[in-house]
Amino acid sequence: MEQLTIRQIAQLANVSRSTVSRVINNHPSVRPEVRQRVLEVIREQEYVPQAAARSLASRRTNVVTLLIPRSSAVIFTDPFFPLIIQGITETCSERDYSVMLSMVTGLQERDFYQRVLRSRMTDGLLMLSSDIDDPVLPLLINDQMPLVLIGEHPYMQPMYTVDVANRAGAVLAVNHLLQLGHRRIGAITGLLQMKTAIDRRDGYKQSLLQAGVAIEHQLMIEGEFTQEGGYAAMRQLLSLEHRPSAVFVASDTMALGALRAIYEAGLHAPHDISLIGFDDVPGAAYTTPALTTIHQPIQKLGSTAATMLLDHLEGRPPLQQHIRLSPSLVLRQSCGPRVS
């Protein structure tokens, strides 16, 4: 597989390198017949311009990087990630961009920052938001790197953000429980150092307050966004003297753990206790009982983020800088009317 260069393509097509370059880059000022001829040769020779040379000269790489910060890495097994990645890669590959993956763990943060950004390997970043105090985000914002944050941040202001309306989603969930007659409703929230967790908890509180139900702090348990986290939290709730008749769990993965705790306690959802999740991961339909949950368009989250970034990179700044997608309620079997 010896590679031809643009020079040889030019010779074969009987034009100059410049013209070939113009054809490749879709410059308008090439006579149609000439363009045709050049394209012919390119196809015949299976010529593809060499990325390195191209970036060196043009100062763009056609690469975007998906940054997964340390704190997310822990829960990287969540089905959330593959779906987001799928959304991103699909959009990028359609538009001829490549996707680089960077899991920044531990103390490599600054290193990464150096290696990837200063080496100009990438035109822009998609960052999964996570810990509020993540030290990388300020650096990136400060550096004016083109950046789309997937998830919002309470006070940092990146140029672009995409998120699901987490609070609204939680309201949807808790309202559903209220409608079923529940009044004593627990919440298993994610760690409150994540904006997502905070928003969902706020939605829970908002819904209760609007319904005139007092908030009891002992009914709100904070746990990790993992099965283990949900399991431990649910055990705590179940050990209360007066346990809730329904629980809002801030992620399906946690809900899985919660279901297990319920089962181990010899109880049954939804008969003894109603459970509603958040995310609608692929497995949610296959738990026992099938999980009623809040659907978020995860893949769309990824593709929207990618679209914004690419539009920005290509000089067509997206109209909306901050997009919030709507979640929806998915009814399955884990919630039932309050039995008292």
Place this chain on the structure above:
Amino acid sequence: MEQLTIRQIAQLANVSRSTVSRVINNHPSVRPEVRQRVLEVIREQEYVPQAAARSLASRRTNVVTLLIPRSSAVIFTDPFFPLIIQGITETCSERDYSVMLSMVTGLQERDFYQRVLRSRMTDGLLMLSSDIDDPVLPLLINDQMPLVLIGEHPYMQPMYTVDVANRAGAVLAVNHLLQLGHRRIGAITGLLQMKTAIDRRDGYKQSLLQAGVAIEHQLMIEGEFTQEGGYAAMRQLLSLEHRPSAVFVASDTMALGALRAIYEAGLHAPHDISLIGFDDVPGAAYTTPALTTIHQPIQKLGSTAATMLLDHLEGRPPLQQHIRLSPSLVLRQSCGPRVS
């Protein structure tokens, strides 16, 4: 963030570009004091060589690509993927490589092939094996691209492969069921166009035959590697006149679906039917009942593959070209002795 070039670093350190380049690339022939001085300047200026220029001159990119073929993309939500990715990115980032992600879907196969390979964006490939008839693999092998296939192939011979001993794992699983006294043991296999599925099914057969149990083809159901697939397959098994007392399910994700089918039939595992899975995904401990399964070191699969590829790229060909990792049995609650 104006970027300095190697030239300016050279000036600041009072040496030539060549010397700076030597320092960067760890060439031995630089006087220690000079090296020190140059490193000093580099650190002060936070200089990082520009990737594009570097690759253009050196003909290497320090990028490897993870190729996820179409047929896998469907089940990309499986927790299998994040774990493999984690193993890969960890190893690569330690060794100063970046990871590119390519999900090749539909008819883009040739396109991808062109874009990524001929554009020289990547030094080598990690490919998740999948459909036996995947058309990309032959192309890659033919092109002599440095390639590690994660998973084996029945007749194509890539330079390097890493896999879990799938057959042995299945034997482990079915032997366990046999030991519990089960004789009528069903199998839910993945689609048999995948080597993984074939191997696991063969292990199932091998175990039975060695125990002197006749194989009944009606007890072997082929399904997709998804919850849906497992669900449908288990329904089929349950509808048999004389249903099995235990079932070997070729993946935990499918087992999830199978559990649901059991539940819907008003039955209970392990009391009415024993179930054993394969993979030991993070959720397996949190199903109801917790899933007995075969653990595979998924993350290690990724890191081993990456290590092999990087070693090869760096001119230290790995000793073993084909590595097979050992699975192990994880006892939980979904299997019990045969009651009859």
Place this chain on the structure above:
DNA sequence: TAGTGAGATGAGATCGCTCCCAAGCACAGA
């Protein structure tokens, strides 16, 4: 004391593309 070779250094040529600028050309209007 001269010869020799190893180690350290620098200069120039490249890598393969893009982009700017100038030149060629045709056609229209004066």
Place this chain on the structure above:
DNA sequence: TCTGTGCTTGGGAGCGATCTCATCTCACTA
């Protein structure tokens, strides 16, 4: 017929590194 304008085209100068080769410096040996 000449000039101006706009569209095509080609050539040259980078982009920022690496790498080969020649040169220079020493130290060591004969």
